[in-house]
Amino acid sequence: MPKTPSTNSMDAQVADKEEVALVRRQYLESEQRFRALLESLPKLAVQGYDRDRRVIYWNEGSTRLYGYTAEEALGQLLEDLIIPDFMRNGVIQAHGTWIEKGIAIPAGELELKHKTGELISVFSQHLMLNEHTDSPLLFCVDVDLSDQKRAHRDLEFATRFDRLTHLPNRQTFEVDLDNLLDSCRRQGTGLATIYLDIDHFVEINDALGYDQGDRLLVELTRRLKACQQDTDLVSRVSSDEFVLAFPGIHLDADVRRVVRHLQNVFLKPFVLDGRERQVTACLGVALFPENGESSRELIRNADVAKNRAKLEGRYAVHFFQQKLHDELVRQHDLSARLEEALDNGEFTLHYQPQVSAVSGRIENLEALLRWEPTEGPTISPAEFIPLAERSGLIHRLGDWVIEEACRQQVEWRAKGFRQQRIDINVSGRQLVRPGALKSFEDTLQRHGLAPQDIGIELTESVLIEADETVLEDLRRLYHRGFHIAIDDFGTGYSSLSYLKHFPATALKIDRSFIHDAPTQPKDRAIMEGAIFIGHRLGLEVVAEGVENAEQLSLLRDMHCDLVQGFFFFRPMPAQEIERLLSGFVASPGGLSG
Ligand code: C2E
Ligand code: CA
Ligand code: CA
Numbered sequence: 001m002p003k004t005p006s007t008n009s010m011d012a013q014v015a016d017k018e019e020v021a022l023v024r025r026q027y028l029e030s031e032q033r034f035r036a037l038l039e040s041l042p043k044l045a046v047q048g049y050d051r052d053r054r055v056i057y058w059n060e061g062s063t064r065l066y067g068y069t070a071e072e073a074l075g076q077l078l079e080d081l082i083i084p085d086f087m088r089n090g091v092i093q094a095h096g097t098w099i100e101k102g103i104a105i106p107a108g109e110l111e112l113k114h115k116t117g118e119l120i121s122v123f124s125q126h127l128m129l130n131e132h133t134d135s136p137l138l139f140c141v142d143v144d145l146s147d148q149k150r151a152h153r154d155l156e157f158a159t160r161f162d163r164l165t166h167l168p169n170r171q172t173f174e175v176d177l178d179n180l181l182d183s184c185r186r187q188g189t190g191l192a193t194i195y196l197d198i199d200h201f202v203e204i205n206d207a208l209g210y211d212q213g214d215r216l217l218v219e220l221t222r223r224l225k226a227c228q229q230d231t232d233l234v235s236r237v238s239s240d241e242f243v244l245a246f247p248g249i250h251l252d253a254d255v256r257r258v259v260r261h262l263q264n265v266f267l268k269p270f271v272l273d274g275r276e277r278q279v280t281a282c283l284g285v286a287l288f289p290e291n292g293e294s295s296r297e298l299i300r301n302a303d304v305a306k307n308r309a310k311l312e313g314r315y316a317v318h319f320f321q322q323k324l325h326d327e328l329v330r331q332h333d334l335s336a337r338l339e340e341a342l343d344n345g346e347f348t349l350h351y352q353p354q355v356s357a358v359s360g361r362i363e364n365l366e367a368l369l370r371w372e373p374t375e376g377p378t379i380s381p382a383e384f385i386p387l388a389e390r391s392g393l394i395h396r397l398g399d400w401v402i403e404e405a406c407r408q409q410v411e412w413r414a415k416g417f418r419q420q421r422i423d424i425n426v427s428g429r430q431l432v433r434p435g436a437l438k439s440f441e442d443t444l445q446r447h448g449l450a451p452q453d454i455g456i457e458l459t460e461s462v463l464i465e466a467d468e469t470v471l472e473d474l475r476r477l478y479h480r481g482f483h484i485a486i487d488d489f490g491t492g493y494s495s496l497s498y499l500k501h502f503p504a505t506a507l508k509i510d511r512s513f514i515h516d517a518p519t520q521p522k523d524r525a526i527m528e529g530a531i532f533i534g535h536r537l538g539l540e541v542v543a544e545g546v547e548n549a550e551q552l553s554l555l556r557d558m559h560c561d562l563v564q565g566f567f568f569f570r571p572m573p574a575q576e577i578e579r580l581l582s583g584f585v586a587s588p589g590g591l592s593g
Contacts, residue, residue: 026461029510032055038341043061043143043144044059044061044141044142044143044145045059045061045064045065045066045122045140045141045142045143046059046061046139046140046141046142047059047062047073047078047139047140047142048137048138048139048140049078049137049138049139049140050135050137050138051099051134051135051136052077052216053077053078053079053092053095053138054075054076054077054078055073055074055075055076055077055078055081056074056137057139058070058074061142062142065080065114065120065122065142065144066082066112066113066114066115066120067115067116068081068112068115078091078095078138078332079091079092079216080111082112082113082114083112083113083288084111084112084113084119087110090589095138098128098138099128099131099136102131104126104128105126106126106222107123107125107126107499108123108124109121109122109123109124110123110124110143112124112142119368119592120144120145120146121146121148121149121323122142122143122144122145123142123143123145123147124140124141124142124143124144125140125141126138126139126140126141127139127140127141135258137278159171162235162236163384164214164217164218164236165217165218165221165236166221167234167235167236167242168233168234168235169220169235169236169237170235170237170243170299172235172295173233173235173237173243173245173295174295174299174413175295176233176235177193177233177245177295177298177299178294178295179466180231180233180245180247181288181293181294181295181298181355182249184247184248184288189247189248189249189250190247190248190249190250190254190287190288190289190290191245191247191248191249191287191298192245192246192249192254192255192258192259192286192287192288193243193244193245193285193286193287193288193292193295193298193299193301193302194223194243194244194245194246194258194259194262194283194284194285194286194302195239195241195242195243195283195284195285195299195302195303195305195306196241196242196243196262196281196282196283196306197240197281197282197283197284197288197306197309197310198216198220198240198241198243198279198280198281199279199280199281199282199314199315199545200314201213201216201239201240202273202467204216204277204279207513208272208273209273212272212273215272216270216272216279217225217236217240217380219270219271220242220270220273220279221234221236221242223265224242224244224262224265227261227262227265228244231247231248232244232245232246232247233245237299241306242297244262245298246258247383249287249288252400254286255287258499259283259285259317261281262281263283263315263317266278266279266280266281266315269290280314280315281313281497282306282309282310282314282315282316282317282318283306283316283317283318284302284303284304284305284306284308284309284317284319284320285302285305285308285316285317285318285319285320286299286301286302286304286305286320287300287319287320291320291322301315301320301325302320304320304325304328304336305318305319305320305321306318309323312537315324331383331387334379334383334384334387335387335390335391337373338384338387338388338391338393338397339393339396340393341371341373342393342396342397342400344374346371346372346373346374346462347370347371347372347397347400348369348370348372348404348573349367349368349369349370349401349404349405349408349574350369350370350571350573351366351367351368351422351571351572351573351574351577352365352368352564352569352570352572353365353420353523353564353568353569353572353577353580354366354542354562354563354564355562355563355564355568355569356561356562356563357498357543357552357555357556357559357560357561357562357563358556360568361419362419362420362580362581363419363420363562364420364421364422364423364425364455364483364562365420365421365422365423365426365577366422366457366571367401367404367405367422367423367424367563368381368425368571369381369385369397369401369425370571371384382414384539385427388397389427389428389429392429394429394430395429395430395433395436398426398427398430398436399439399443401424401425402424402440402443402454403443404447405422405424405454406443406444406446406447406453406454407423407447408574409422409447409449409453410447410448410449410456412578412581413453415578417578417581419581420581421452421453421454421483422454422455423454423455423456423483423485424451424454424456424457424555425456425487426440426456426457426458426462427462428459428461428462428465428466431458431462431466431470434469436473437470437473437474437477438473441458441477441480450481451477451480451481451482451483452483454482454483455482455483455484455485455505456477456483456484456485457485457486457487457508458485458486458487459486459487459488459491460482460486460487460488460489460491463486463502463504464498469527471502471503474502474503475503477503478503478504478505479503482505483505483506484503484504484505484506485504485505485507485508486499486504486507486508487505487508488501488508488510489507489508489509489530490509490510490512490513490526490530491510491512494548499533499534499537499539500537504539505539505540506539506540506541506542507530507534507539507540507541507542508542508543508544508564509530509531509541509542509543509544509560510545511543511544511545511565512543512545513526513527513530513549514527514544514545514546514551514565515545515547515551516553517551517554518550518551518554524554527554527558528558529542531558531559531560535559540561540562541561541562542560542561542562542563542564542567543555543560543562543563543564543565544564545564545565545566546563546564546567546568547565547566547567549567551565551567552567
């Protein structure tokens with residue numbers, strides 16, 4: 001069709017001819033370009049089919065994709081060549097409908113047939129040329145999807161399974177276990193989740209190389225699978241950790257049986273680097289429903305139990321215990337709060353009087369640390385001191401105790417309370433810091449206090465484990481007139497012979513002996529022996545934890561010097577001590593006899 005109508009008919013005819021030639025040239029050129037384009041796209045398989053679906057065009061890409069050369073394909077029927085049987089009728093029908101009713105075949109992913117019969121994934125687009133003529137041509141443009149499909153499958157595998165052992169990974173295991181738990185619930189049976197951690201796997205890797213480490217993991221996987229039943233699950237969750245689930249547990253004996261099965265997996269040595277090697281693993285067990293309802297909970301608790309087992313050494317098994325776990329969680333929580341508590345001033349000192357066994361007079365005070373959080377109940381030093389020792393906060397805490405005891409003593413001295421000494425507890429960890437005792441002396445000096453004003457209490461194990469520099473410092477304190485008590489005596493080494501080697505001034509007999517002395521002849525004998533030898537070595541002897549008149553009477557008979565315990569006074573805040581020292585509070589009746 002001419003583009004612009006001309007006023008002159010001659011001109012118009014010439015122009016028309018030129019236009020036609022131009023359009024034809026353009027058409028030929030575009031067709032050439034179209035074909036060139038098709039040929040140049042090796043990934044694109046293009047086929048043309050006539051009205052009867054016989055191949056009239058077959059490019060290189062089609063040969064590559066479907067296996068037939070152009071010579072083989074030309075003239076063949078579409079449905080005979082690349083259409084799998086199950087699609088045959090559908091394709092013939094869709095082709096007919098397009099020609100008759102103009103309803104196009106939509107583009108989409110298909111699985112078509114290769115010359116070898118194998119199915120291949122393609123994305124297929126369809127195009128009808130010369131649609132409203134007697135010779136409609138169907139062109140198919142197919143893109144090979146097998147690489148993408150493979151990549152997709154690989155990706156799916158990688159996200160669900162472990163590459164080395166081909167076992168389900170943690171995510172897959174979690175889903176599988178939740179399904180298994182559903183069926184346990186329906187059937188009313190229990191299930192054991194077991195965490196398995198190879199002992200010293202790092203050493204195997206380091207000594208023999210990663211390939212031998214991998215070998216071990218693959219062989220272990222084989223053995224674990226061999227001892228499994230259909231419904232059991234196994235998964236590799238990290239480098240040397242596996243988690244297994246055993247449903248159908250009814251009795252304790254069932255759990256013991258699966259644990260034994262797993263342990264037996266390690267009986268036979270593993271051949272690594274050409275040599276037989278004994279490998280072991282620790283197991284942590286969490287039971288459904290007792291230790292958790294969901295796969296997450298069970299896996300986590302089995303992991304917690306496994307970590308406990310690891311602490312016990314090689315080849316250990318540990319069963320998850322909620323109470324123990326709660327305890328660990330609480331310790332962790334307290335540990336995390338300790339430092340802030342110190343900054344917030346949540347600590348105070350309470351004081352417990354030590355009285356003369358004979359006269360009942362208050363002679364000294366023991367300073368006992370108290371943590372009173374802004375919220376919640378008071379926390380015992382027996383609980384938080386070990387945590388502070390582990391985290392190293394004990395140094396700051398210990399400094400605070402010394403500082404506070406000194407401050408309090410100065411205040412009391414100023415108020416005219418002259419008699420009593422304050423003894424503070426010093427833990428073994430505190431002495432590890434170089435110069436700890438020197439800094440204790442400095443603090444006293446800074447407050448203008450004398451050696452008789454503040455004493456220290458150390459446990460016998462601290463003294464036994466002390467190195468020479470600490471002992472040297474202690475000797476110096478001793479000679480300067482400081483009071484040094486051996487605390488909790490009898491609980492550690494219970495050997496009296498080393499006593500003479502230590503620079504101590506007093507012995508505090510542990511309250512467990514005092515508690516049992518009235519009924520247990522053995523405890524009474526130890527107590528009597530300790531008091532006797534203590535005196536022979538020139539030590540003052542203190543009995544802790546005196547709770548009743550019977551105990552007191554025994555102690556008096558044994559000539560114990562000082563007594564401390566609830567029978568007289570509980571540890572109390574400074575204010576109450578003040579009232580006591582001022583004589584506002586009458587002495588308890590325990591000593592009237
Ligand atoms: P400890 O040095 O043996 O302190 C004596 C403990 O026995 C105190 O417990 C005290 O309250 C308790 N007690 C006293 N009389 C009786 C009694 O008649 N019966 C019974 N059942 N118990 C009695 P507390 O205050 O809970 O302290 C526990 C431990 O915490 C102390 O044992 C000590 O080892 C440690 N501790 C306390 N304060 C400090 C401190 O400032 N620094 C350090 N390093 N440790 C401290
Ligand atoms: Ca003490
Ligand atoms: Ca004690």
